[in-house]
Amino acid sequence: MRPLILFIYIIIGSGLLFVNIYNSLVDAPNWGRNIPESLENARNYFQQKTPGDFFKIVGTSYHLIGLITIILLWNSYPQVRGYMIPAFVLFILADVLTITYFFPRNDILFGQKPIDLNFAIQTWKEWSRMNWVRSLLLLTGVILSCIALHKTYN
Structure with missing residues (x-):
């Protein structure tokens, strides 16, 4: 039996990546379309929940x-350590970037009046x-996780 948890990790990581890409392709262009009106529209839309909550x-x-x-x-598949640890670190770095870089800018864009x-x-x-x-960090993490999965089959 192959490690099911690694499949779950890849699926969720891919989901995070695609939500992030969606933000770049759809949300951000709408936010910047006609500032300040576009930001006010986004504020009104995000009154209950925001992407940050997700x-x-x-x-x-x-x-x-x-x-x-x-x-x-760790013990069952030692050959995946060299891929899973860097993938994990990249996902952590993406979250550190989110907290330190994006959350303050979200406050400026959507909270400042x-x-x-x-x-x-x-x-x-x-x-x-x-x-x-941030998307590149997530993509690299997903790719490394997929390589780790591949290594479990060798």
Whole structure:
């Protein structure tokens, strides 16, 4: 039996990656379309829940699953350590980037009133560019996890 938890780890990691890409391709362009009105529309839409709520819950759970995956596969599949540990670190780095970089910018874009137009535009541009960096971290983590899965079959 192949390690089911590694499949789950890959599926959830891929989901996080695609939600992040969706944010870059759909949400961010809409937020920056006509600042400040577009940010006000986003604020109104995010009154109940925000993408940050999703990432806080799923991201935290995902790290727990990653740690469990590493522990469970440590002795049975030593050949995956060199892939799973870097993948786990990349996902942690993506979350550190989220907390230290994106959450403060989210507060500027969606919490600050009144909106300083130039500052909001600059913040939105920074957010949009760096989200692709976060996507690259997630993609690399998913690829390393897939390689680890492949190694379990050897």
